[in-house]
Amino acid sequence: MDVLYFAWVRERIGHPKDRVETRAATVRDLVEELRAREDRYAAAFADLSALRVAVDQELSDFDAPLGEAREVAFFPPMTGG
């Protein structure tokens, strides 16, 4: 699946997108796998309360099942308008 990062999450990780092979059952499981990659991932995912997640471009939550999801995005709370 594609894992996308926006705003300071993208800056902390250092790139906007990863292509990930995973069997993670939930968003939280995927986060654990990403955290284990490198320090910069652990730093980006240190505080999940500061993050929001979208699964296949729909706002979701960290306990959501990933199922057949093709795209997961992590970002801070949105500031439009």
Add this chain to the structure above:
Amino acid sequence: MDIRVQQEPFDLGAEANAFAARQAGMGAVVTFTGIVRDLEGDLDTMEIEHYPGMTEKALAEIADEAARRWRIGDALILHRYGRLKADDLIMMVATASRHRADAFQAAEFLMDYLKSRAPFWKKEVTDAGEGWVAARDEDEDALGRW
């Protein structure tokens, strides 16, 4: 419904006139415009990032929800991304209805929802450095009134 996410500037007067002109049987048009503020007098640029694909879908869903809740004949959401300067227009919404109450309320609803449910992020670049604009609790709380 007219949803546009674009880098280019827009002409508020031309957009408002075109929106009003294409309404039939609508007695009221309400518009709102957001403008880049320079509160401390040191803003160099405001950079707006968004999530292409999800942004358009999220805005369309918000507009559809407004149309379910109020009797509006039409709505426009136009939001820019990229590098903006102080006093640049960031975004606008317009709503049309037979009577003004629906257009006013739908426009406020659109604004409240797109502030914290549409995937945009603002970064301020100033003489002192740069930083992402933090989401405000008041903006999240504002959703509670709908």
